Amino acid sequence: MPILEILNYPDARLRTVAKPVTQVDDRIRQIVKDMAETMYDARGIGLAATQVNIHERIIVVDVTEDRNGLRALINPEVISSSAQTKVHQEGCLSVPGVYDEVERPDLVRIRCLDENGETQEFEADGLLSVCIQHEMDHLQGKVFVDYLSRLRQSRIQARLQKQSRIQAQTARA
Ligand code: NI
Numbered sequence: 001m002p003i004l005e006i007l008n009y010p011d012a013r014l015r016t017v018a019k020p021v022t023q024v025d026d027r028i029r030q031i032v033k034d035m036a037e038t039m040y041d042a043r044g045i046g047l048a049a050t051q052v053n054i055h056e057r058i059i060v061v062d063v064t065e066d067r068n069g070l071r072a073l074i075n076p077e078v079i080s081s082s083a084q085t086k087v088h089q090e091g092c093l094s095v096p097g098v099y100d101e102v103e104r105p106d107l108v109r110i111r112c113l114d115e116n117g118e119t120q121e122f123e124a125d126g127l128l129s130v131c132i133q134h135e136m137d138h139l140q141g142k143v144f145v146d147y148l149s150r151l152r153q154s155r156i157q158a159r160l161q162k163q164s165r166i167q168a169q170t171a172r173a
Pocket of ligand 1: 091092093094134135138
């Protein structure tokens, strides 16, 4: 199974809005497997298909410390969310080395399909809630830095562009 390439902010492809999955079949299950492997390899707690340039509504998450709580959410929807919000420090595999605070609803009720095509409905709180909301944003073409101030966004862009220039020079050397 291949490790997929993760797109880096501010890559314009991260702005693509993902399409719903029409049928959960072996092709989708393979995407889920490859995404899970890519997420574990990158030591992330979540990955949206958008980040690996696949524009279908699929996310994988695992917020457990033992890395044995993989969950695939296909066509995820937030059915309800709490009025109570919480601020969390977030990071993103597409925005390496950048962490900042984002405020989101504390609790969300989610409906989705699993990798067998079965409907699942559950309530998420804490880190799982943050992670699912963050990944669902990706499917809408949204990145967590969009929530930050303009100044912070342009600093992050400048820093990542500098990093990728250094990487390109190192690769040529
Ligand atoms: Ni992310």
